[in-house]
Structure formats: C-alpha cells, structure tokens
Amino acid sequence: MNGLLAGFASADALVAALARLQEAGYTRLDAYTPFPLAEVTARLGGSTAAIGWWAAGSAVAAGVLTYAFVYWSAAIDYPLDVGGRPLNSVPAFLPSVLVVAALASGLATLVAMLRMADLPRWHHAAFDLAGFDRATYDRFLLWIDRSDPLYSAATRALVDSTRPLHVEEVGA
Amino acid sequence: MSASTDAPPVDPVLAVPLAERFGLPWKLAVAAALAVAALLPYALTGPAFRGIGVWGTNVPYVWGFDLASYAWWVGIANGAALFASILVLMRHGLRTAVNRFANGLALAAAACAAIFPVFHLGRPWLAYWMLPYPSVLGLWPQFRSPLTWDFWAILTHFTAIALLWYVGLIPDLATLRDRARTRRRQVFYALLALGWRGSARQWALHERAHRLVALTLIPLLFLMQAIVAYEFAATLVPDWHATHLPVWFVSTGLQVGLATVLVVALGLRHGLRLDAHVDAGDVDALGRLLLALSLITLYAYASDWFAQLLVEPRSRAALLVRMAGDYGPLYWSGLLLAVIPPQLLWFRRWRLSPWAAGSVGALVLVGTYCAYLSIVVGGLQLDHLALAAPTYAPTFAEVSLLLGTLGLFVAMLLGSIRLLPVVSVYETRQDARPGT
Numbered sequence: 001m002n003g004l005l006a007g008f009a010s011a012d013a014l015v016a017a018l019a020r021l022q023e024a025g026y027t028r029l030d031a032y033t034p035f036p037l038a039e040v041t042a043r044l045g046g047s048t049a050a051i052g053w054w055a056a057g058s059a060v061a062a063g064v065l066t067y068a069f070v071y072w073s074a075a076i077d078y079p080l081d082v083g084g085r086p087l088n089s090v091p092a093f094l095p096s097v098l099v100v101a102a103l104a105s106g107l108a109t110l111v112a113m114l115r116m117a118d119l120p121r122w123h124h125a126a127f128d129l130a131g132f133d134r135a136t137y138d139r140f141l142l143w144i145d146r147s148d149p150l151y152s153a154a155t156r157a158l159v160d161s162t163r164p165l166h167v168e169e170v171g172a
Numbered sequence: 173m174s175a176s177t178d179a180p181p182v183d184p185v186l187a188v189p190l191a192e193r194f195g196l197p198w199k200l201a202v203a204a205a206l207a208v209a210a211l212l213p214y215a216l217t218g219p220a221f222r223g224i225g226v227w228g229t230n231v232p233y234v235w236g237f238d239l240a241s242y243a244w245w246v247g248i249a250n251g252a253a254l255f256a257s258i259l260v261l262m263r264h265g266l267r268t269a270v271n272r273f274a275n276g277l278a279l280a281a282a283a284c285a286a287i288f289p290v291f292h293l294g295r296p297w298l299a300y301w302m303l304p305y306p307s308v309l310g311l312w313p314q315f316r317s318p319l320t321w322d323f324w325a326i327l328t329h330f331t332a333i334a335l336l337w338y339v340g341l342i343p344d345l346a347t348l349r350d351r352a353r354t355r356r357r358q359v360f361y362a363l364l365a366l367g368w369r370g371s372a373r374q375w376a377l378h379e380r381a382h383r384l385v386a387l388t389l390i391p392l393l394f395l396m397q398a399i400v401a402y403e404f405a406a407t408l409v410p411d412w413h414a415t416h417l418p419v420w421f422v423s424t425g426l427q428v429g430l431a432t433v434l435v436v437a438l439g440l441r442h443g444l445r446l447d448a449h450v451d452a453g454d455v456d457a458l459g460r461l462l463l464a465l466s467l468i469t470l471y472a473y474a475s476d477w478f479a480q481l482l483v484e485p486r487s488r489a490a491l492l493v494r495m496a497g498d499y500g501p502l503y504w505s506g507l508l509l510a511v512i513p514p515q516l517l518w519f520r521r522w523r524l525s526p527w528a529a530g531s532v533g534a535l536v537l538v539g540t541y542c543a544y545l546s547i548v549v550g551g552l553q554l555d556h557l558a559l560a561a562p563t564y565a566p567t568f569a570e571v572s573l574l575l576g577t578l579g580l581f582v583a584m585l586l587g588s589i590r591l592l593p594v595v596s597v598y599e600t601r602q603d604a605r606p607g608t
Contacts, residue, residue, distance in 0.1 A: 011605060034347065035598040036375040037605075045376025055384050073304060073312035080314075092316040095399055096324045102392040103328040106335045106385050113339070113381035117374040120366035127369075133350035135370050136343070 001125040002171030003028075003145040004155060006164040007134075014140035015039045017162035021144065024158060028148035032126070032135035054112035055105045062104030066097045129170060139165075146171065182597045185449060189348055189591055190357070197443075202586050208579025215573035219291050226569040232555045233564035238292050240545040241574045243421070244428065245285035245581075246329075246400055247540065251429015253278035253333045254393040255461075257386035260340070268600040269454040272593065273440065273585075274433045275337040280584035281432070282330045284577040289322065291573075318402040325399045332392055336385045342368050343378065343598045397425045404547065411490035411551035416479050423472040424540050427465040427510060431536035434458045436585070438530045440594055449595040452524055459523030462532065466514035473507055490554040498563050499550035502542045509539025 008014040014031060021029060022043060031040045074080070075087035114120060126132055135141045142164070144155060159167055188194075218226040229236040256274040259267035290296045302323040304313050313320045346368035349361035368374065401421035404412040437458060441450040480491045495503050513535040522528040549564050588594075 031372045032370045033372075033375065034370060035343070035601040035605075036379055037602075040372045041376045041379070044372035046373055048376050048380035051377060051380050051384060055388070059388075069304070070315045074315050078310065078312050082316075089316050095318075095321040095395065095402070096315055098395060099321070099324045099328045099392065099399075102388050102395075103331055106332045106388045106392075109381050109384045109388070110335055110339060113377050114366065117377045119368065119374070122367065124367060124369060136347040136350045136368075 001129065001143075002147070003143060003151070004159060004167065004169050005129055006142045006144075006159050006162070006167045007131060008140040008142065008164050009138075011037050011140055013163070014142055017142055017159070017164065018043060020162055021142070021158065024150065026144060026148050026150050026155075028145035028151075030143040030145070032132070032141040032143065034136050034138065034140075037140075048116075050116065051109060051112045055109045058108030059101040059105035063097050063101035066100040067093060070096060130168065131166070182449075182593075182595070182600055184444075184446060185593045185595045185597055185600075186348065186351060188444060188589065189593060190351055190353075192354070194590060198586065198590065202583060205579050205583035205586060209576055209583050210579070211572040212576035212580060215569060215576045216287075216291055218569045219294065219573075220296055224292070224294050226567060228565050228567045228570060230564075232552045232557075233549055234552070235548045236564055237545070237566040237570035237574060238288050240541065240548045241577065242285050242288035243400055243544040243548070244541050245281045245288070245577065246326075247397070247421070247425030247428045247544075248432045249278045249281035249285060249329070249333065249429070250393045250397045251426040252281065252433050253336070253389060253429070254426060255430055255433060257336055257389040257393070260336070260386040261383060261390070265603060266454055266457050268596050268603055269450045270433060270437060270458070271599075272337075272340065272596045273436060273589070275333065275340065276588045276592070276594075277432060277436055277581075277585055278333045278429070279330070279337055280581050280588070282326070282333055283584065284581050286326050286330065287577060288573075289326070318399060318406045321399045322403055325396045328392065329396045332385075332389050336382075336389050339378070339382050339385050340596060340599075341592060342366060343370065343375075344593045344596065346370065347597055348593070394422060397422045400425075404551070409490075409551060409555060410486045411480075411494055411554065412547070414476075414479060414487065416475055420472040420476055423465065423468045424510065424543055427462070427469050428537060428540040430458065430462050430465055431533040431540075434462055435530055435533040435537070438526045438533075440589070442526060444589070444594070446595060449600060455526075455529065456520065456523050459517040459529050459532075462536070463514045463517040466511050466536070470507075470511045473511075490551070493554040494546060494550035497550065497553050499546055499553060502546035502550055506539050506541075506543025506546050509535045510543060513539075 006017065008017065011033065014033065015037060018029065018031060018040060029044060031037075031044060033040060070093045071088060074089070074093070079087050081087070131139065132141070142159075144151065144159065148155075156167065156169065227236060227238065229238065252274045256267075256271040256278065258264075259271045259274075290299050293299055302313055302320065313323075315321075342365060345361050345365035349358060349365045352358045352361055398418035398421065401418035405414055405417040407413065434455075437450050437455060440446050441455065476491070480487045482488075494500070513532045516522040516528060516532055522532075
C-alpha cells in the first residue's frame with residue numbers, strides 16, 4: 001500500500017470528501033466503510049454485471065449437463081421400458097435438472113463475487129494500516145493511491161481541507 | 173449528518189457474540205436442549221442397527237412419524253428461508269430484523285429434516301447409493317422417481333440456504349473480527365470473514381451477489397416444497413394422487429416457517445433484549461403475515477375439498493375417511509389450529525402481546541404437524557386394497573427421534589445466536605442512514 005489514508009467520522013463526510021477529490025480529477029481512489037453507501041458504490045463500485053452473467057451461465061451449463069447425463073443414464077446406458085412410456089421422460093427429468101441448475105448458479109455467484117472482490121485472502125497490506133480495523137465499525141476511510149497521476153504534495157492539503165479526523169501518508 | 177450514522181447503533185447486537193461470559197440462563201437453555209438431543213443416539217441406532225421395525229410403520233402405513241416430521245422440518249426450513257430471501261430481494265425494512273435468524277433457523281431445520289429420509293433408508297451408511305456414480309452393478313439412480321428428485325432437492329436446498337446465510341454474514345463477520353479482543357475469537361471470525369475489507373468494490377459486488385443468491389433461492393424453495401408434495405402425489409394412493417397437492421404443501425410450509433420465525437423473534441426480542449432491533453413494528457408485521465398465510469392455508473384446504481369431494485368418487489371416499497375415520501382428529505386439529513388461532517391477529521393488541529402472538533405461533537406449529545401426520549397416516553387408510561390392518565401409532569423410537577431433532581434444532585439455534593450476530597448489523601446501519 002502506497003498512498004494517503006484519511007479517516008472520517010461519518011458517512012456524509014466521506015462522501016463529501018470523495019466528491020471533492022473526484023471533481024479535482026483524482027481517479028485512483030478507494031473507500032472502506034462499515035456498511036454499503038449508495039453514493040460510494042455509484043462512484044467507485046464499478047460494474048457488477050459479470051456476477052449475473054456467471055450465475056446465469058452456470059445455471060444454463062449445469063442444467064444442460066445434468067439433462068444430458070440424466071438422459072444418457074436413463075435412456076441410453078440403462079434403458080428401462082415401463083409400459084411403453086417414452087425413455088426421454090421430460091417432465092420427470094426436469095425437477096432434478098432445475099434444482100441442480102439453481103445450485104450451480106448459487107455457487108457460481110459466491111465464487112464469482114469472491115474472485116472479483118479479491119477474496120478470500122489470508123492477509124492484505126491494508127490490514128497493517130493504523131486504525132484500519134475501525135473501517136468495519138465506526139470509521140469511514142478514504143484511500144488515494146500514490147499511482148494516481150494527480151498525486152502530489154498538494155494532495156495532502158486538499159485532503160486536509162475536507163476536514164478528516166486523521167490523515168496518514170503510507171509508504172514513501 | 174445525523175448521530176445515527178456516526179455512533180454505531182448496533183452494539184447490543186455485537187455484544188452477544190463478543191461477550192466472554194453469557195450467563196446462567198443461556199447455559200441452562202443449552203444444557204436442556206442438549207439433554208433432549210441426547211435422545212438421538214438412541215433414536216438413530218434403533219432403525220440403523222435393529223431395523224426400521226422398531227418403528228410402528230407397517231403396510232399400509234409405510235410412512236409414519238418419520239415422513240410427517242420430515243415434511244414438517246422441511247416446511248419450516250422452506251417457509252423461513254423463502255421469507256428471508258423475499259425480504260432481501262425487496263430490501264424490506266423487516267429484513268434487518270428478521271432475515272438473519274430466519275436464515276439460521278432455516279438451516280438448522282433443514283439439517284433436522286435431512287436426518288429422517290437418510291435413516292428411513294434402513295442402511296444410512298449406504299445413502300451414497302443415491303448419488304449417480306459409476307458402480308460395478310452398472311445401475312444409475314432412477315431420475316423418474318420423486319425420491320431421487322428429493323435427494324437432489326435436500327442437497328441443494330441445504331447448500332442454497334447456507335449460501336444466502338453466509339453471503340449475508342461476511343461483512344458482519346469482518347466487524348466481529350475487528351472488534352474481538354481475544355486471540356481465539358479473532359482467528360475464528362477472521363477465517364470466516366475471508367479477508368473482507370469493506371472496500372467500495374467489495375460492497376458493490378457483495379450487494380449484487382446477495383440479491384442474486386436470494387433470487388436463485390426463491391424458485392428453488394417453491395420447487396423444493398413442491399417436490400415434497402410430489403412424493404405423495406406421484407404415488408397412486410387415492411388421497412394423495414392429486415395435482416393440487418403442492419399448493420397445500422407450499423401454503424402450510426410457508427405458514428409453519430413464518431410461525432417459527434415469529435416465535436423465535438419474540439424469544440430474541442425479550443430474551444436478548446433486542447427490542448430496538450426486533451421492534452414492535454417488526455412483530456406487528458410478522459403477525460399480519462401469519463394471519464394472511466392462515467387465510468391462504470384455508471384457501472388451500474377449500475380447494476382440496478372442491479377438487480376431491482366434488483370430482484372423483486375414489487378420492488372423495490379417501491378424503492372422507494381421512495376426515496371422519498380413525499385419524500379424523502388429526503385432520504381437524506391440523507385445519508383448525510392453523511386457521512383459527514391466527515384470527516386473533518386481526519387485532520393489533522394481540523399481535524403486540526408476546527404471549528398471545530407466541531401462543532398462536534406455537535399452535536400453528538402443532539397444528540401443521542397434525543396436518544402432515546394426517547396426510548401421511550390418514551391418507552393411507554383408504555388405499556386400493558381393503559386390508560385388515562391395525563391402526564398406526566408411533567412407537568417410542570419414533571417419538572424420541574422427533575424430540576431428539578427438536579433438541580438438536582434448539583441447540584443449533586442457541587449456538588448460532590451465541591456465536592453470530594442475530595440481526596444483520598451492516599443492513600441495520602445502511603437502513604438507519606437518512607436518505608438511503
């Protein structure tokens with residue numbers, strides 16, 4: 001972690017500071033909050049549509065595969081003629097297929113979310129920052145990465161003007 | 173900027189899992205639950221090692237207490253989980269109070285439900301035969317059978333409820349990780365929280381994933397509850413062989429699930445002093461919902477009468493025997509206990525009285541059990557063959573199994589209450605923020 005960390009006491013203060021920095025043109029920003037803030041999600045959340053695609057894709061793929069397997073096992077590998085009824089018993093095959101499709105979609109949602117959110121992790125450099133443990137409780141943290149093109153000595157002054165509780169420069 | 177965004181209003185919720193000591197009443201409650209759950213080793217070794225003959229089930233009553241208890245637990249699990257996922261999806265204000273423990277109790281109920289079919293197999297250690305694996309016999313599970321559907325349904329159902337519960341828990345586990353002051357707790361919650369940091373990106377993804385899992389769960393739960401009904405409907409037993417049976421199972425299942433949520437909500441509100449989080453408005457809303465569901469159950473019964481009494485002589489005779497035969501009292505207590513007591517909840521005064529609302533919930537739980545016992549046992553009384561069979565009565569082995577799962581359920585519930593926040597902390601704070 002290399003940049004500037006500012007802690008705020010309230011969600012509104014964080015949102016105001018974030019807006020100020022974005023208006024000034026900063027792009028490499030992040031916010032750590034104890035609960036989701038609609039304004040922060042809109043500004044920094046990025047697209048989450050991929051999770052939906054993974055969920056839908058997994059449901060379709062698992063459904064097709066399950067149907068194919070069920071059909072193969074009940075109509076090809078071990079056909080059982082019950083009173084001349086069709087071997088491809090579509091209505092009877094559907095419950096297992098739908099249930100497995102839903103299961104795959106749920107698990108894919110979890111896996112996609114974790115992969116995209118850079119989880120699970122044993123450790124992250126952010127956890128070493130002083131006071132970071134309060135980001136899940138009562139602090140609203142704003143992060144400006146040093147890789148931001150606008151990052152300069154003036155950044156600190158700009159952040160200070162948003163009146164945070166504390167500001168800390170991390171790394172050198 | 174209001175105070176509610178600054179000072180976390182959720183300390184009473186976090187205090188429960190973070191407390192080093194939790195007092196004698198909780199210990200006594202756990203001890204009592206475990207004492208009842210201690211019946212399970214007895215109740216399970218009987219059918220496993222001596223055989224299913226220790227139960228009172230016999231032709232024609234092949235499904236006794238066992239299937240009734242299974243249907244009851246699955247109903248609780250489905251009703252509570254469906255309720256939780258609808259709340260998540262609608263972002264209803266009630267979700268912060270109810271959705272977390274509704275999910276937890278659904279999971280515990282699903283675990284209890286799974287015990288019954290597995291031990292009804294007779295040789296529970298061969299339960300893996302239900303899995304499609306390439307065996308030397310060259311056989312595959314019969315995918316045309318509702319029993320195979322049910323195997324997949326239980327498996328999926330359990331996993332999916334656990335998923336919704338866990339995804340919703342991750343941010344709160346991170347809060348506990350950071351608030352915990354003993355090493356053991358820090359490690360415990362840190363492992364469960366998976367390294368959650370609460371960054372903007374993580375929150376955005378989490379919100380989407382939580383809603384998606386809830387969305388997946390809703391059709392799944394209807395399907396699961398319908399599959400329970402198919403196990404009956406797909407047989408040729410006159411009283412069961414009906415396409416409208418899933419409607420009755422879904423409505424009674426939802427109702428019994430909601431009744432459990434109401435009873436547990438009242439217990440938490442008063443036992444853990446969470447009045448601020450499970451407030452009068454929440455209890456009021458739960459009471460209204462239970463009332464509405466009792467009317468839907470009445471409708472499902474009425475549709476049953478129209479479909480079965482007015483249509484086919486064979487099913488009419490079977491239903492009449494179920495209503496007026498040896499097991500008639502079960503039918504009528506099932507109907508009356510699920511429909512009459514909730515009518516008290518028309519009145520706000522009774523909805524807000526913990527004793528009245530709690531008793532109504534408990535009566536619905538008992539009534540629905542009677543209803544399931546009535547359809548399982550009473551439904552089999554008039555089969556196609558007139559057998560001179562003695563009537564069915566549960567043996568001690570069956571009663572102890574039901575009691576054992578009740579103890580297990582309460583023990584699991586108490587454990588989760590102690591270790592995890594019973595109210596969703598981050599959602600409570602999100603809702604408390606003005607303008608969102």
